[in-house]
Amino acid sequence: MERVKREDTVQVMRGKDASGGDEGRGKRARVVRVHPDEGTALVEGVNVVTRHEPVQRTRRGDKSGGIQNVERPVHLSNVMPVCPSCDAPTRVGVRIDDDGDKVRVCKKCGEDF
Numbered sequence: 001m002e003r004v005k006r007e008d009t010v011q012v013m014r015g016k017d018a019s020g021g022d023e024g025r026g027k028r029a030r031v032v033r034v035h036p037d038e039g040t041a042l043v044e045g046v047n048v049v050t051r052h053e054p055v056q057r058t059r060r061g062d063k064s065g066g067i068q069n070v071e072r073p074v075h076l077s078n079v080m081p082v083c084p085s086c087d088a089p090t091r092v093g094v095r096i097d098d099d100g101d102k103v104r105v106c107k108k109c110g111e112d113f
């Protein structure tokens with residue numbers, strides 16, 4: 001069971017975005033994609049690196065390249081999902097519901113999410 005899923009809101013706990021959010025806490029952002037095999041996730045606006053690419057002209061005559069800001073995947077151990085109920089980064093537990101489905105639960109408040 002994944003701790004972090006696409007469309008989750010996560011808070012950055014470690015790394016350069018761990019103090020870039022409101023009140024000096026880690027940035028909160030939406031998960032765009034999860035790479036379970038690598039244990040990483042792409043998070044909106046987090047771990048942005050500047051890439052310098054050669055400027056080229058496309059066939060339509062537009063310019064591409066130059067300085068580009070690109071999000072790099074962050075390791076899942078550096079982010080924590082934010083519980084919608086208690087609005088805090090939290091550890092995730094797993095509960096098996098009556099249908100046998102696995103449900104993620106917040107270890108702080110016990111709510112499903």
Ligand SMILES: [Zn+2]
Pocket residue numbers: 083084085086087090106107108109110111
């Ligand atoms: Zn909670």
